[in-house]
Amino acid sequence: MKKLIKSEYLARVEGEGGFVIEIKDGKVAKINLRIFEAPRLFESFLRGRSYSDVVDFTARICGICPVAYQMSSVHAIEQVFGIVVPQPVRDLRRLMYCGEWIESHSLHIFLLHGPDFFGLESAWADKQYLEIAKKGLMFKKLGNEILSIIGGRPVHPVSVRVGGFYRTPERKNLLAMLPSLEAAYAESLGFIRWAAELPFSGNEWDMEFVSLSHKDEYPMNEGSVLSNKGLNLPVGRFLEEIQEYQVGYSTALHSGLRRNGILTPFIVGPLARFNLNHSMLPQEISQKLVECSLKLPLRETQKAIIARTVELSYAFHESIRLIKNYEKPDRPSVRFDACAGTGAWATEAPRGLLFHRYELDGQGNVNNCSIIPPTVQNLSHMEQDIHHFIEDHPGRSADFLRKETEKLIRGYDPCISCSVHVVIR
Amino acid sequence: MRKPTIGVFKFTSCDGCQLSLLNLEEELVDLLEFFSIAYFREALDAPLRKQFDIGVVEGSISNNRQRDEIVDIRERSRFLMTIGACATAGGLQALRNWSNIGEMKRQVYPMPESVEALAISTPVSEHVYVDYELWGCPINKDALAETLISFLVGKKPGIPVYSLCMDCKMKGVPCILVSQGEPCLGPVTRTGCGVLCPSFARPCYGCFGPREGANIQALMEYFQKMGLDNRETTLLLDKMNTFAYRKARIEKAD
Numbered sequence: 001m002k003k004l005i006k007s008e009y010l011a012r013v014e015g016e017g018g019f020v021i022e023i024k025d026g027k028v029a030k031i032n033l034r035i036f037e038a039p040r041l042f043e044s045f046l047r048g049r050s051y052s053d054v055v056d057f058t059a060r061i062c063g064i065c066p067v068a069y070q071m072s073s074v075h076a077i078e079q080v081f082g083i084v085v086p087q088p089v090r091d092l093r094r095l096m097y098c099g100e101w102i103e104s105h106s107l108h109i110f111l112l113h114g115p116d117f118f119g120l121e122s123a124w125a126d127k128q129y130l131e132i133a134k135k136g137l138m139f140k141k142l143g144n145e146i147l148s149i150i151g152g153r154p155v156h157p158v159s160v161r162v163g164g165f166y167r168t169p170e171r172k173n174l175l176a177m178l179p180s181l182e183a184a185y186a187e188s189l190g191f192i193r194w195a196a197e198l199p200f201s202g203n204e205w206d207m208e209f210v211s212l213s214h215k216d217e218y219p220m221n222e223g224s225v226l227s228n229k230g231l232n233l234p235v236g237r238f239l240e241e242i243q244e245y246q247v248g249y250s251t252a253l254h255s256g257l258r259r260n261g262i263l264t265p266f267i268v269g270p271l272a273r274f275n276l277n278h279s280m281l282p283q284e285i286s287q288k289l290v291e292c293s294l295k296l297p298l299r300e301t302q303k304a305i306i307a308r309t310v311e312l313s314y315a316f317h318e319s320i321r322l323i324k325n326y327e328k329p330d331r332p333s334v335r336f337d338a339c340a341g342t343g344a345w346a347t348e349a350p351r352g353l354l355f356h357r358y359e360l361d362g363q364g365n366v367n368n369c370s371i372i373p374p375t376v377q378n379l380s381h382m383e384q385d386i387h388h389f390i391e392d393h394p395g396r397s398a399d400f401l402r403k404e405t406e407k408l409i410r411g412y413d414p415c416i417s418c419s420v421h422v423v424i425r
Numbered sequence: 426m427r428k429p430t431i432g433v434f435k436f437t438s439c440d441g442c443q444l445s446l447l448n449l450e451e452e453l454v455d456l457l458e459f460f461s462i463a464y465f466r467e468a469l470d471a472p473l474r475k476q477f478d479i480g481v482v483e484g485s486i487s488n489n490r491q492r493d494e495i496v497d498i499r500e501r502s503r504f505l506m507t508i509g510a511c512a513t514a515g516g517l518q519a520l521r522n523w524s525n526i527g528e529m530k531r532q533v534y535p536m537p538e539s540v541e542a543l544a545i546s547t548p549v550s551e552h553v554y555v556d557y558e559l560w561g562c563p564i565n566k567d568a569l570a571e572t573l574i575s576f577l578v579g580k581k582p583g584i585p586v587y588s589l590c591m592d593c594k595m596k597g598v599p600c601i602l603v604s605q606g607e608p609c610l611g612p613v614t615r616t617g618c619g620v621l622c623p624s625f626a627r628p629c630y631g632c633f634g635p636r637e638g639a640n641i642q643a644l645m646e647y648f649q650k651m652g653l654d655n656r657e658t659t660l661l662l663d664k665m666n667t668f669a670y671r672k673a674r675i676e677k678a679d
Contacts, residue, residue: 009466010466011466011467011469011470011471012466012467012468012469012470013467014440014467015435015440016435016466036490038436038437038484038487038488038491038542039530039533039534039540039542040437040487040516040517040518040546041518041521041529041530041532041533041542042517043532043533044521044524044528044529044530044532044533045517045518045520045521045524045529047532049660050660053660053664056630056664057517057664060439060441060516060517060562060665061439062439062440062441063438063439063440063441063442063443063444063563064440064441064444066439066441107444107447111447111468112467112468121469121470121471122468122469122470122471123468124454124457130454134451134454137447137450137451137453137454138450138451140447140448140450141450141451144448144450152621152622152624152625153563153618153619153621154448155441155442155444155445155448155563156441156562156563156632158621158622158625158627159625161627165625166622166625166626166627167624167625167626167627245535246534246535246536246539417438417439417440
């Protein structure tokens with residue numbers, strides 16, 4: 001008996017995609033995650049452009065996570081030029097990333113994913129849920145405010161440059177945010193339990209979690225690549241471990257880890273990051289996890305919503321700490337000379353590992369570049385996840401399976417506009 | 426009285442301008458008292474309907490499917506507005522217009538033949554009549570709110586179209602071109618960003634696109650006197666609004 005499950009155009013995800021699934025006698029015969037987002041060919045038009053254009057251009061890969069692109073690109077280029085930024089600049093960049101995690105996670109938890117757990121078509125479809133969504137919008141606004149103070153605006157900030165910033169904020173402007181941030185932090189802690197108590201389907205299986213890891217902090221801008229199945233290497237060698245390949249039904253490439261000649265899926269993002277780094281969380285947040293009796297690691301991808309609420313609280317906590325310690329640097333950026341070379345870096349975008357690699361000529365113009373967004377790394381894993389779910393629910397209706405598959409995909413917080421930007425080596 | 430319905434549509438873009446609608450935050454909740462958002466794939470699971478009062482379009486047209494879809498969206502929208510550099514100017518991806526699409530696809534995809542992409546990325550206005558345009562990369566979210574409210578009360582939106590220079594002066598920001606001697610696109614760029622880059626001590630890079638009547642060629646010649654060559658001045662225009670700046674430069678040439 002054959003069953004066809006189709007979704008033309010996924011809702012409540014960023015970008016354009018759908019899926020087609022064929023089931024034959026209870027077994028999944030085919031899963032095609034159809035990404036039809038139109039490619040913009042960044043890696044091609046970046047060739048010949050200057051290093052300073054790279055920072056402004058790559059932001060435009062994504063409207064929700066432009067800072068992630070700016071951070072990954074700026075660090076990779078600084079590696080080529082041999083620049084090490086001073087601690088205050090490093091801290092300001094981390095604060096900026098906190099702003100983006102807050103803005104992006106709030107959007108996803110409360111407006112995109114949250115409604116699924118209540119059977120709602122949107123965050124404003126129900127008056128009761130709308131009150132929760134309003135809290136989410138309030139959190140989001142604070143994330144945007146941090147970005148506006150440091151970067152001028154939250155979408156495609158203007159202050160980031162190779163070597164540091166064009167201009168750094170005044171201490172008093174950041175301090176003015178503290179009361180709202182402290183109130184939001186306190187409120188966000190309550191949402192960890194809210195997320196932990198949502199109805200989950202129990203689709204747990206053995207996954208490989210991949211994220212950055214750092215000896216001193218919960219990873220954002222720096223670290224080596226770690227997994228729960230033996231990966232532990234510097235970012236520069238990450239390309240050696242993963243392989244991108246093209247599937248005919250998608251404008252986005254897929255990725256897998258080479259294991260004994262077989263390409264195996266892996267997952268990046270808050271679930272992976274949290275599972276690998278929760279020991280780095282501050283006491284107050286870890287305490288909340290204990291109170292919720294959460295069994296770790298989290299092994300169901302839908303439970304990423306719990307990881308996101310934890311990271312939301314963490315980002316508030318960390319922004320408060322960084323703002324209290326902030327001293328405006330003497331110079332907004334360091335002086336440097338452009339030179340030829342290759343640089344590779346990864347930072348933790350809200351959705352996971354974002355990898356950039358640039359080959360620059362003597363003037364600092366791009367010869368070649370490679371950008372691997374987190375969603376590209378997750379696409380094969382998504383398909384395998386769907387496969388598990390469907391085979392665990394034999395005999396269910398096509399409508400049920402379609403809805404559950406859509407929810408499952410949403411749990412990854414896919415950023416489809418980003419995912420059509422990968423270059424082959 | 427029935428609330429006007431809004432449909433939000435995405436073409437080739439980064440989603441940043443649609444996000445501006447959600448970035449209105451509590452103002453969005455207020456707007457929902459007066460409007461019904463009937464179609465918005467990013468935030469809502471609702472089917473496409475026959476008619477919308479306002480179609481809000483983000484993104485440029487860069488493949489065949491989109492060429493057909495935009496005509497369909499125009500037919501469904503009583504009033505069509507475009508938001509952002511992709512929709513109003515073709516976006517950063519319009520850089521392909523000055524290059525070879527086959528070569529570009531080969532650089533990105535192992536199997537380029539299986540990816541459909543037009544050789545050019547064009548603004549929505551090249552395909553259908555557009556009732557109102559909001560420029561910017563991204564747009565200014567307050568401009569979006571202003572436009573929607575203006576539609577509601579039947580007035581012309583209060584969106585300024587003069588150059589960035591006017592707002593730099595009004596804000597008391599020192600002129601980058603004069604005081605720093607760096608090539609700034611402010612004189613030929615539409616205001617609306619709130620004076621961002623000059624406030625950060627950097628020259629304007631034109632994310633709001635050419636202002637009407639701008640004499641781009643004259644500014645390029647001024648930059649050349651400053652020491653830039655023809656390639657460098659063209660690169661300044663070849664960013665988010667490349668198609669619009671190049672077009673305006675040619676059209677205004679004496």
